[in-house]
Each structure stands twice: as structure tokens, then as C-alpha cells.
Amino acid sequence: MALPSVLDRDIVNPRIYAVQQDYHALFSQLRREDPVRWTKPDGYEPFWTVSKYADIVEIERQNTLFINEPRLNMRPREAAAVLAARLGQQKPIRMIVDMDEPDHRKYRALTQSWFLPSNLKQIDETIKEITKEYVDRLGELGGACDFVRDVAVWFPLRVIMLLLGVPREDGLLLLRLTQQTFGAEDPDVAEQADFKAARAQAFAEFVDYFNVLLAKRRREPRDDLASLIANAQIDGKPIPDREALSYYIVIATAGHDTTSATAAGGLLALIENPQEMVKLRADPALLPRAIEEMIRWVTPVKHFGRTAVQDYVLRGRQIKAGQSLMLCYPSANRDEDVFENPFDFRVDREPNKQLAFGIGVHQCLGLHLARQELRAFFAEFLSRVDDVRLAGEPAHVAGTFIAGLKRLPIQYRMK
Numbered sequence: 374m375a376l377p378s379v380l381d382r383d384i385v386n387p388r389i390y391a392v393q394q395d396y397h398a399l400f401s402q403l404r405r406e407d408p409v410r411w412t413k414p415d416g417y418e419p420f421w422t423v424s425k426y427a428d429i430v431e432i433e434r435q436n437t438l439f440i441n442e443p444r445l446n447m448r449p450r451e452a453a454a455v456l457a458a459r460l461g462q463q464k465p466i467r468m469i470v471d472m473d474e475p476d477h478r479k480y481r482a483l484t485q486s487w488f489l490p491s492n493l494k495q496i497d498e499t500i501k502e503i504t505k506e507y508v509d510r511l512g513e514l515g516g517a518c519d520f521v522r523d524v525a526v527w528f529p530l531r532v533i534m535l536l537l538g539v540p541r542e543d544g545l546l547l548l549r550l551t552q553q554t555f556g557a558e559d560p561d562v563a564e565q566a567d568f569k570a571a572r573a574q575a576f577a578e579f580v581d582y583f584n585v586l587l588a589k590r591r592r593e594p595r596d597d598l599a600s601l602i603a604n605a606q607i608d609g610k611p612i613p614d615r616e617a618l619s620y621y622i623v624i625a626t627a628g629h630d631t632t633s634a635t636a637a638g639g640l641l642a643l644i645e646n647p648q649e650m651v652k653l654r655a656d657p658a659l660l661p662r663a664i665e666e667m668i669r670w671v672t673p674v675k676h677f678g679r680t681a682v683q684d685y686v687l688r689g690r691q692i693k694a695g696q697s698l699m700l701c702y703p704s705a706n707r708d709e710d711v712f713e714n715p716f717d718f719r720v721d722r723e724p725n726k727q728l729a730f731g732i733g734v735h736q737c738l739g740l741h742l743a744r745q746e747l748r749a750f751f752a753e754f755l756s757r758v759d760d761v762r763l764a765g766e767p768a769h770v771a772g773t774f775i776a777g778l779k780r781l782p783i784q785y786r787m788k
């Protein structure tokens with residue numbers, strides 16, 4: 374029997390994404406009963422909702438049949454039209470995640486080896502110092518804090534600042550700019566007129582900030598990622614300003630909310646599953662697996678889109694050329710065909726082929742860095758902080774793209 378069309382509204386309703394049980398109830402039903410669903414919410418161009426792990430892998434692996442342009446996210450028609458009108462002929466930013474072949478391969482190749490573990494080793498000590506600083510901060514806060522506001526938003530931001538080589542006193546400015554420009558579409562804030570104006574203003578400031586950085590790194594290159602990008606060559610010519618700037622922006626944004634959301638959501642999972650916290654404390658060698666499980670559990674990127682360039686049959690459904698697909702990563706990461714007891718949080722889960730970083734040519738460029746940061750943080754946290762409990766109600770951002778906790782009040786004791 375066909376599922377009711379009211380589900381289509383839920384699939385794009387940010388508030389569903391703010392309540393984990395509601396999200397997972399909806400997507401469990403879709404996986405069981407309509408895994409490749411033609412979805413027609415009011416106010417949206419229709420698209421296919423893809424909720425099974427194997428189907429997302431099948432699509433992402435065929436990146437010339439399913440492309441990223443022109444619809445990387447499922448947005449309401451109105452928002453998409455406003456954006457298109459505002460952007461005019463040329464988009465002000467063009468990030469690697471927006472690109473298809475042949476450009477994607479060329480631009481990605483510029484930094485691919487920089488993001489490999491062998492190179493990231495050189496910043497390991499500094500990352501450890503940064504995480505130590507934020508665990509020290511927990512000590513200064515005297516046993517109670519909002520873990521999101523006081524810690525989780527900060528240390529991934531500091532790591533990004535390290536990558537780009539920008540001074541630490543710019544931290545507050547950058548936090549405000551990333552949050553206002555790319556903050557989630559939480560209806561509590563995003564629909565307010567002053568928020569929209571602030572967002573446009575923040576975007577302009579962001580572009581100015583990175584333009585200054587770009588010019589500086591061209592004038593006086595240093596040994597950092599920002600200099601590597603600023604002075605890169607594409608097809609034997611200097612990288613265009615727009616693409617260089619967009620590279621800074623994608624690193625600053627893709628590497629921030631995602632990692633913060635995983636740290637906060639991972640801590641909440643440990644608090645809610647005390648036996649797992651005990652297991653992990655008793656055997657620190659489990660940490661890499663525990664981090665993998667936190668990433669699966671949280672899956673901060675809720676979807677990306679692809680568009681079919683030719684007709685294709687997926688799980689018996691006829692996809693037509695030009696139609697878009699919404700790839701629902703958190704649903705894939707609870708797929709019963711892939712994960713044993715997917716709704717159990719297990720710090721020793723093995724195997725764990727979580728799909729939170731995507732797969733194929735666009736697979737997260739920063740995945741090793743994200744793991745490195747999270748391992749460093751939790752190693753420090755677990756060795757110095759004890760008796761961690763909830764001190765109030767946690768709250769999730771309402772957003773269909775990148776979303777996680779917006780509040781996590783905790784109390785704890787320093788060892």
C-alpha cells in the first residue's frame with residue numbers, strides 16, 4: 374500500500390530532524406515500505422528520497438551518471454529561486470562539492486595529499502594542545518556548562534584556524550560569521566527578518582575576510598594550507614580568485630559544524646549509555662572504534678543531492694534524466710541490512726562501515742582530520758573528566774542539511 378503523501382512534508386520538515394525518535398521512525402518506515410520514494414512536498418520541485426545504504430552507495434559511485442550540479446540540497450522552490458536571482462549569472466562561490474568532472478578531480482587533487490594521515494601527523498601535537506585547552510576550560514567552568522556552547526563549537530574551529538593560519542584573536546569573529554552564514558535553517562531563527570539580513574551581511578564579511586587572507590598568502594606564502602591553495606595552478610594557470618576563496622569557505626564550514634555536532638552528540642550518547650562509557654574508560658584502545666560509532670550515531674550531514682543525467686532504474690524504480698535524488702545519510706547509518714541492532718550505540722561495534730562521510734569521489738576530504746580531532750578530544754576528556762551527567766534538557770537544531778545538538782547542559786567532576 375502506498376504511504377500517505379503527508380510523509381512528503383515530513384521528509385523536508387526541519388522540526389522532524391530536531392527530534393531523533395521522529396526522524397528515525399519516519400526513515401525506518403521509508404526503508405521498509407518505500408525506500409526509493411518519489412517525493413512531492415508542497416513548494417518543492419519533486420525528488421526521490423533514497424533511504425537505503427546500498428542505494429546511496431550505488432548512486433554515489435556513479436558520479437558521471439549522478440551529478441552534483443545543479444541541486445546539491447533539497448530546498449523550497451522559493452528559497453532556490455531567491456538564491457538564483459540573487460546570484461545572477463555567476464555564483465559568487467564555487468566549492469569542490471559543487472563541481473563535477475573534469476573540474477572536481479583537478480581541484481580536489483590540489484589538497485588531497487595534504488589531508489592524508491601522513492601529512493596530518495605534523496599537526497597532531499598542536500591539535501592535542503588545542504583539545505587540552507578546552508578540557509582545561511571545563512575545569513575553569515567549575516563542574517557545569519553547556520558543552521555545545523562552551524566547548525564543542527570551539528575546538529574544531531580552532532583546528533580550522535590552524536589550517537588556514539589565521540590568528541587566534543579572530544576566533545570570535547569567525548565563529549559568528551560561520552554560524553550566521555551557514556547556520557542551520559532552524560525555523561526559530563532563520564525566518565526572522567533580522568536574521569536574514571544578518572546572514573547576508575555575515576556572508577559579505579566572510580568573503581572580505583577570506584579575500585584579505587588570499588591576497589596575503591599570495592604576497593607572502595607560508596607553510597600552510599591557505600598558501601597552498603592561494604598559489605595553486607589549474608591547467609597550468611593560477612587558480613581563479615573565486616575558486617580559491619570558495620576552497621577556504623568549504624574548509625571553514627564543512628570542517629566546523631560537522632565535527633562539533635559529532636563531539637556533542639557522541640558525548641550525549643556516552644551519557645545516555647553509561648555501560649558504554651564504562652567500557653570505553655576501562656579500555657582506551659577502543660577509542661578509534663568508539664569515535665567511528667559516534668560518527669555513525671550522529672551523522673551530522675543529513676543529506677546531499679544528486680541529479681540523474683540519464684534514465685536509470687534504482688531498486689525497481691524508474692529515475693528519469695533530470696530528476697534529483699536526496700541521499701539520506703542518517704537513514705543509511707541505521708539500515709538493518711548493514712548494521713546489527715542499528716539502534717544500539719556500541720563503542721566496540723565491529724564491523725562499522727558507517728556512511729556519514731559519503732562515498733565515491735566526493736567522499737569527505739577531511740575525514741582523517743575529523744577522526745584525528747575527535748580522538749584527541751575524547752582521549753583528553755575521558756582521562757580528566759569524571760561523573761558526567763545531564764544537567765538539563767539537550768536540544769537539537771531543526772535543520773535538514775547539517776544539524777546536531779544546539780544545547781547540551783552537563784555537570785561533571787574533574788579528576
Ligand code: HEM
Nearest residue numbers: 469470627628631632674730731732735736737738739743
Ligand atoms: C565528523 C565530521 C565530518 C563529517 C560527518 C563530514 C561529512 C561530509 C560529507 C557527507 C561530505 C559529502 C560526501 C559525498 O558527497 O559523498 C563531505 C564533503 C566534504 N568535507 Fe566533510 N565531514 C566532516 C568533517 C570535515 C572536515 C574536518 C573537513 C575539513 C577541514 C571537511 C571537508 C570536506 C570537504 C572539503 C568536502 C567536499 C569534498 C568533495 O566534494 O570532494 N569535512 N563531508
